[in-house]
Every structure is written in C-alpha cells, then in structure tokens.
Amino acid sequence: MLTVALPKGALLKDSIRLFQAAGLDFSAFLDSSNRQLQIPDPTGRAQALLVRTHDVPVYVEYGQAHLGVAGYDVLKEKQPKVAHLRNLGFGFCRMSVAVPDSSPYRSAAEFPPYCRVASKFVNCAREYFDQLDIPVEIIPLYGSVELGPITGMSEAIVDLVSTGRTLKENGLVELEVLYESTARLIAHPLSYRLNTYGLQDWVEKIQPAIVGV
Amino acid sequence: MIYQPPTGARDLLPVDVAQKHWIEQRLQDIFTRWSYHRIITPTLERLDTLVAGEAVRPETVIQVWDSEEGILGLRPELTASIARAAATRMVETYPQRLCYMANIFRRQPTGQTYGQHEFYQGGVELLGAGGVSADAEVLLLLSDALSNLGLERWHLVLGDAGLTRSLLWDFPKPLRGKVREAIAQLNHVELEQLPLEPDLRNRALKLMNLRGTPVEVLAQISQWSLDATQMAAVQRLKSVVDLIDGHPSVTLDLSLIQTFDYYTGLVFEVVSDSLSGQRVLGQGGRYDQLVGLYHPQSQMIPGIGFSLNMEDLQQVLMRQLPQRTAVSHWLVVPESSDLVAAAFRHAQQLRQQAVGAEPIRVEVELELRSPDQTRIYAKHRQIQQIAWVSASGSVTIETVETST
Numbered sequence: 001m002l003t004v005a006l007p008k009g010a011l012l013k014d015s016i017r018l019f020q021a022a023g024l025d026f027s028a029f030l031d032s033s034n035r036q037l038q039i040p041d042p043t044g045r046a047q048a049l050l051v052r053t054h055d056v057p058v059y060v061e062y063g064q065a066h067l068g069v070a071g072y073d074v075l076k077e078k079q080p081k082v083a084h085l086r087n088l089g090f091g092f093c094r095m096s097v098a099v100p101d102s103s104p105y106r107s108a109a110e111f112p113p114y115c116r117v118a119s120k121f122v123n124c125a126r127e128y129f130d131q132l133d134i135p136v137e138i139i140p141l142y143g144s145v146e147l148g149p150i151t152g153m154s155e156a157i158v159d160l161v162s163t164g165r166t167l168k169e170n171g172l173v174e175l176e177v178l179y180e181s182t183a184r185l186i187a188h189p190l191s192y193r194l195n196t197y198g199l200q201d202w203v204e205k206i207q208p209a210i211v212g213v
Numbered sequence: 214m215i216y217q218p219p220t221g222a223r224d225l226l227p228v229d230v231a232q233k234h235w236i237e238q239r240l241q242d243i244f245t246r247w248s249y250h251r252i253i254t255p256t257l258e259r260l261d262t263l264v265a266g267e268a269v270r271p272e273t274v275i276q277v278w279d280s281e282e283g284i285l286g287l288r289p290e291l292t293a294s295i296a297r298a299a300a301t302r303m304v305e306t307y308p309q310r311l312c313y314m315a316n317i318f319r320r321q322p323t324g325q326t327y328g329q330h331e332f333y334q335g336g337v338e339l340l341g342a343g344g345v346s347a348d349a350e351v352l353l354l355l356s357d358a359l360s361n362l363g364l365e366r367w368h369l370v371l372g373d374a375g376l377t378r379s380l381l382w383d384f385p386k387p388l389r390g391k392v393r394e395a396i397a398q399l400n401h402v403e404l405e406q407l408p409l410e411p412d413l414r415n416r417a418l419k420l421m422n423l424r425g426t427p428v429e430v431l432a433q434i435s436q437w438s439l440d441a442t443q444m445a446a447v448q449r450l451k452s453v454v455d456l457i458d459g460h461p462s463v464t465l466d467l468s469l470i471q472t473f474d475y476y477t478g479l480v481f482e483v484v485s486d487s488l489s490g491q492r493v494l495g496q497g498g499r500y501d502q503l504v505g506l507y508h509p510q511s512q513m514i515p516g517i518g519f520s521l522n523m524e525d526l527q528q529v530l531m532r533q534l535p536q537r538t539a540v541s542h543w544l545v546v547p548e549s550s551d552l553v554a555a556a557f558r559h560a561q562q563l564r565q566q567a568v569g570a571e572p573i574r575v576e577v578e579l580e581l582r583s584p585d586q587t588r589i590y591a592k593h594r595q596i597q598q599i600a601w602v603s604a605s606g607s608v609t610i611e612t613v614e615t616s617t
Contacts, residue, residue, distance in 0.1 A: 063490030083399030189399050190484050190491040193424060193466055194368055200422075 002046040002197040005065035007053040010162075011183050014090040015069040018185075019048075021209030022202055046197075057082055057186060066191040066199055072181040073160055077121045083187040085203055086210055091183035093162040095124055097176040100149045103156070108132060108176045115155045118148030125158035128178050146170040185210075221321070221330025232534040233333065236362060236526055237314050240335045243358040247350075249312040249337050254294035256316070260284040262297050266475035266503045269293065275318045275330065287318035292475075292500065292518060295338045300507035300514065307341020307514070336497070336520030343501060343515030345449055348479045349456035351497065351517050355483065356460060359494075362526065363533050366486040367494065368462045371427070371454070372469030374476035374498060376446040380420055380437075380467075384413060396421045397470045424466035427454040434467065446478075453479060462486075477501040479517065485529045494529065495521035539574060544596045546578040546587055548603045553577075556602045563600070588613060 006015050006026060016026050024041045026048040028034055040047045049065055057080035059065040068082075071091055075084065097108045097117075105111055111134050118139040119125040129136045139154055148154035150170060160181070161167060161174060185206065191199055218224060225233065241251070257277060263269050263286045274286035288294055291313050299309055314335045321330065337354065339347055352369070359367060377396075384392045388407055395403040396417065404417045423430055431451055439447065454463065469480055478499035484491050497519025504514035527534065543563050547556035560575045567573055576596075578587055584601075591599055591613045601609040 063492065081398075084402040085399075087402045087405070184402060187399070188491070190493065192399055193370055193469070194464055194484060194491065195425075196491065 001040075001044075002067070002199065002202065003065045004046060004048045005051055005056045005059040005068035006048050007056050007069055007071075008050060009053060011053065011069055011071065011091045012050075014088070014183065018069070018088065018206055018209050022205035024048075024202075046202075054078070060186050060188050063188045063191060066188050066196060067202065068186045069183050070186050071183055072179075073121065073124070075184060075186070076179070076181075077123050079123075081189065083189045083192045084184050085187050085192075086185040086207070088183040088185055088210055092180065093160045094180045095121065095158065095178040096161045096174045097128075097156055097158055097178070098146075098149075098161070098167050098172040098174045099156045101171050101173055103149075103173075105155075106175065108156075109134070111136065111156065116148075116153065117156045117158055118145050118154040119158040120145055121158055121160075124178060128158065146172060223331070227538045228535070231538055232527055233523060235534055236523060236530065237335060239361045240358050240521065241312070241314065243354065243361050244312040244337060247310070247337075247354050247357070249310040249354075252295060252298065252311045252313055253315070254288070254291065254298055254313075256287060257285045258288055258294055258297075260286045262507070263288060263293050265506045266293055266296075266500070268471070268473050268475045270473065273320050275320050288315075289317055289319045291315055291317065291334065291336065291520065292338060292503070292516075295518075296340075296500075296504045296516065297507040299338075299340050300504050300512075301509065308347070309340040310337070311340065312337045333523035334520040335523060336495070336518060338516055338518035340504060340516045341514050342517075345452045345456065347515075347517055348449075348453045348499065351519060352453070352457045352481070355481075355495070355497070355519055356457070358521070359483065362530060364485075364494075364526075364530065366461070368464060368484040368486060368491075369457075369460055370464045370466050370469055370482045370484060371450075372466050372480045373446055373450055373478060374470055374474060374480045375478045376443060376450070377420070377467050377470050379440075379443055379446070383416065384409070392417050393470065394472050396468050397472050399468065421468045423468060424464060427451075427463055427465040430465040430467065450479075474498075475500045475503045481519070483519075483521070485525070492525050492528070493522070494525045495519055540595045540597075541574045541576045542596070543573070543575040543598050543600055544578060544587070544591050544594075545575060545600045545602060546584075547581070548601060550581060552602050552604065555606065559600060559602055559608055591615075 004019065006012060012029065016030060019026055024046050026039060026041065028039050029050050037050050038047060049059060051059060053071060054074055056068040056070040057075060057078055060068040060082045061080040073095055099105055109132055113135050114137060116137045116139055117125055118141050120141055122138045122140045125138050139148065141148065145157045145159045146166060148157050149172065164174065167174060187199060260271060260274060260276060263274055264271055269289055274289055277285045279285055295311055303309060317332050317334055318330055339351055381389055381393055388409065391407055401421065404421060409417060423433060431447065434447055476498035478501065480498035482493050483495040485494050499517040501515040504516050505511050545556050545560040547553045556577050560577050563575045564573055582590065592615055595615045597613055597615055599611045599613060601611065603609065
C-alpha cells in the first residue's frame with residue numbers, strides 16, 4: 001500500500017491538507033486524543049506514518065515510506081538519497097546566524113578564528129563557515145540552541161528562525177541568513193522510477209493543492 | 214580490552230558463509246553455463262588505476278600508503294581492475310567472457326557513519342563485443358542467474374547513458390553539469406529553480422520524466438528532434454528491448470544516469486520487488502571507452518557487464534537460504550583411548566563413500582565422553598548416526614532420534 005511519512009509539529013497541518021486535496025484523509029493525526037503512529041486512509045488506498053521531522057527522509061530513503069513531507073533545512077542537513085519532487089511553499093523559515101545583543105560582532109565575517117558556534121544543523125553550519133574560510137568549533141546541540149550564547153558556551157548559534165520571537169526574547173540578534181527553507185514533497189527514488197502504487201498519479205493529484213510557488 | 218573489527222567491517226560466521234556460498238554457487242553455475250571464466254584481480258590497486266575511468270572519486274576509496282608504490286586503494290568495484298588486466302595482460306582474441314566473485318571496499322561519504330565498508334559482489338564483464346547481441350547476452354544472462362537463485366519477481370530498469378548524455382548537450386555549458394546532477398538525483402525542485410529558458414526547462418523536466426514501458430518511452434522519444442546518432446541509439450534500444458522480450462517487468466528510464474560514470478550506452482539496474490522496501494540488487498552497463506584507457510596503444514575495446522550485490526541478495530532471499538550450518542552425517546566414537554587410530558581410519562572410510570555430489574560429513578568424538586553424554590551431544594548437533602568403534606575392531610551403528 002502507498003505509504004506516506006508525515007512530520008510531527010509545525011508542518012503537519014499543511015501536510016494533511018495537501019493529501020486531503022488528493023483524496024487521502026489522514027486528519028486523524030490532528031485529533032489530540034490520537035496515539036496511533038500509523039493510520040490508514042479511510043478509503044484504504046494508502047497509509048501514513050507520523051514521525052519526527054528529521055526522520056521523514058530516513059523512512060523515505062529506505063523505502064518504508066514512498067512519499068514524505070520534509071523541510072528543506074532537514075534535507076540540506078542530512079543529504080538523504082531521496083527525490084525532491086515539489087517545493088510545497090509552506091513551512092517558511094530561514095537558517096540564520098545569531099549572536100547576543102551585546103556581541104561585538106555585526107557580521108559573521110568578523111568572527112575570530114576558532115570561535116564556538118552552537119547548532120542543531122552542524123553540517124549546514126560547517127559548510128557556511130568553510131565558505132567564509134573561518135575555522136570554527138561547532139558544538140552540536142539537540143534543542144534550545146539559544147542557551148549556547150546565553151550561558152557563554154558559544155559566541156554564536158546557527159539555527160532556524162521563523163518569526164524571530166524566540167531570538168528576541170532570549171536577547172539574540174540575527175546577523176546572517178544562510179538560506180531560506182520551505183517544505184518539500186520527497187519520494188523514494190526507486191518507487192518513483194518504478195511508479196510503485198501509481199506514485200506519479202498521486203503526485204499529479206497533489207499538484208493543484210500546491211499554492212503560489 | 215574487547216577486540217572488535219573496525220567500523221564498517223564485519224565477520225562472516227559459518228551460517229553467513231553458508232548463505233553466501235549458496236548464492237555464489239548458483240550464480241557461478243550460470244556464469245559457467247554461459248562460458249564465462251572466473252578472473253581474480255588484486256584487492257589492492259594503484260589509486261590511479263581505480264580512478265582512471267572518472268566514475269570512482271578518490272575520496273570514496275579506502276587508501277593505503279606504500280613507501281615504494283605510492284598511493285594504493287582497496288578496490289571499490291571490479292570493472293576497472295578487470296579492464297586493466299584484460300587490456301594489458303590478455304592480448305588475445307575477443308570476445309573475452311569473464312566473471313568474478315569478490316569483496317569490495319567503499320568509504321562512506323562524510324557525515325554518514327552508518328553502513329558497511331566491505332561488501333561482496335558477483336558479476337560478469339563481456340569484453341570486445343560492442344553490438345546489440347552483446348547487450349542482449351548480458352541482460353539474458355542476468356535474468357538466467359537471478360532465476361537460478363529462485364528470485365521470483367524483480368524489475369529491470371533500463372536506460373542509455375550515451376543517449377541521455379547527448380540529449381544534455383542542448384543545455385548551456387555552465388548549467389549542463391547541474392542539469393545532469395538534478396536529473397540523476399530526480400531533483401524536480403532544483404530543475405525548476407535553475408536559470409533556464411522556459412523551453413529548455415520544459416525539456417529538462419520532460420527528460421527527467423522519460424520513463425515507463427519501453428513501448429511508451431520509445432514512442433515519446435521518437436517525437437523529439439533527434440540527430441542521426443541519437444536516432445541510431447533509440448533504434449538500438451528498441452532492438453535490445455525486442456531481444457529480451459518476455460521479461461515480466463521492464464521499465465525504460467532515460468533519466469537513469471549517474472553524476473559521474475564511465476558508461477557509454479546501455480545502463481541498467483535490478484530492483485527487488487520486496488514488501489519491506491525496494492532495493493537495488495545489481496547494476497551494470499556498457500563502457501566502450503574504459504578498456505582503452507588501460508591499453509598500451511589506447512586501442513578501443515568495447516565492454517559491458519554487471520555486478521550483483523551479495524548483501525542485498527542475501528536480504529531478499531533470506532527465506533530460501535540455509536538457516537544453519539550443515540549437519541554431520543556421522544559421529545565416529547572410539548570406545549576407549551587406544552581405539553582413536555581405528556576411529557580415524559573408520560571415519561576416513563566413511564568420508565570416501567560419497568553419495569551423489571554432496572560430500573559425506575564425518576566427525577570423530579575427541580573428548581572420550583561417556584556413551585550417554587555422546588548421545589546427548591549427537592542429538593544436540595542433530596547427527597543421525599553414531600559409529601561405535603570397539604576393541605574387537607567391530608563397528609556398531611546406532612541411529613539417533615533427532616528432532617528435525
């Protein structure tokens with residue numbers, strides 16, 4: 001059966017709306033009393049897996065899910081071998097470098113060599129500073145990255161920013177934007193090549209629901 | 214101190230070896246029937262040899278430094294080695310039909326610590342035959358080998374690296390590499406973002422989606438404006454498809470290219486039809502420029518081949534494979550310590566009574582256990598017959614009830 005991997009959190013609502021447009025209803029995941037991680041579409045033509053955002057490309061790369069919705073940020077960080085089928089337009093955010101208000105640096109290019117940068121996106125952060133030719137020590141964290149500079153562990157952070165409120169409330173200012181990110185429709189490459197479970201027809205059915213990209 | 218193999222290496226225990234051997238024997242049987250001869254090339258090659266075809270990037274090779282030889286590498290595939298050996302050491306008549314069963318080594322790209330670094334492959338290389346019949350022979354041999362493994366359903370994905378590469382010439386040079394990479398990785402989003410003229414963008418998107426049944430795709434591509442070489446390539450694909458007629462699941466996919474490769478014509482992948490997720494079981498293609506790179510006079514020698522991934526085959530065939538090591542047919546037991554020589558002599562006689570192709574497996578009791586302990590041992594190891602060697606020189610045969 002066609003299996004779709006959907007991300008928990010901010011992208012879930014829009015992802016469900018997208019598949020509803022193609023006639024697949026996974027809205028049971030939005031029900032707060034739902035504890036199931038795998039649900040079938042009521043018509044029995046497909047099923048969905050509810051997984052963490054960083055795990056969507058993993059299920060799709062290994063072929064346990066044929067389609068998935070993942071943020072460009074996650075795809076850029078993990079470089080999974082998946083087909084990037086469509087830019088879905090929603091889930092807009094940016095990957096940014098931020099420092100405390102009190103920091104003497106007003107651009108990333110001013111950072112001293114070997115300064116410390118905390119991030120959940122270590123590969124993106126490393127690639128960015130490599131391009132600037134500034135050797136930095138990347139400190140990997142799994143969440144609440146803002147605490148890095150607040151506690152003095154790092155001089156700066158590289159993290160996702162959507163409204164900028166979290167940064168502001170924690171006394172941080174955004175210096176640079178590495179890239180902008182939106183959600184992508186991804187597919188298992190072999191399933192896409194072989195049109196497993198009519199995958200390409202489903203992509204065409206989803207197409208009209210993709211707005212303004 | 215606990216001694217472990219290095220990350221990416223693994224031990225193959227006797228059951229793993231039995232399963233690997235089961236697969237290898239069935240493949241080798243078919244390779245032999247098609248008159249392919251086994252070749253063994255060195256595990257270590259000069260790095261220059263491995264990367265000459267430009268399909269292998271140095272950073273994916275596990276490198277070894279030798280103070281006299283310079284940089285060596287553990288082979289990441291066999292085609293380069295076989296092309297080198299054939300071009301420099303086998304100046305004979307063509308075609309040469311060669312096959313191999315070997316281990317290969319690959320460094321995983323940085324950032325990915327999972328995955329295995331040592332793999333096993335079995336495959337063939339057909340050198341010195343450049344025609345459609347050679348393409349068909351290799352595909353039919355592949356089919357025969359897979360059906361001898363008892364693989365019931367699998368998909369063949371066919372492409373043409375030469376044709377696809379020539380269709381990419383329409384794109385402006387600075388963007389050509391990016392278009393190729395996006396098509397190889399099925400990156401629709403990237404193709405939409407590249408600064409291409411609308412006409413060219415449509416062409417790129419069409420090229421990325423040129424796949425389906427051979428009949429459909431050949432009809433579609435025939436409507437493109439093609440030059441004489443491209444038309445010949447399409448015609449040739451059609452002939453190949455006709456010659457392998459009857460295969461249950463063929464997808465023609467003109468987006469089937471790699472970012473880097475040495476393929477010049479037909480390319481293909483074998484994909485499993487497994488419920489736990491489709492995987493690539495093998496891959497291959499035609500490489501008409503590669504052997505010439507190794508030839509002292511740069512003589513062009515066409516080639517085509519495939520390799521099958523043993524670990525992936527083992528995964529999809531798991532249910533058919535032996536689940537335990539082979540059981541001994543006989544346990545020969547000396548009744549006392551001065552009868553050990555007689556026991557070894559009797560065991561040797563039993564070993565020579567081979568019935569059919571399968572050897573008789575005989576073990577001798579070494580620990581001089583009590584008769585009851587010996588029976589428990591035989592039962593535990595599922596050995597069905599015990600030969601008791603007694604002082605009188607006589608041998609008593611006892612059948613053990615085993616629960617099979």
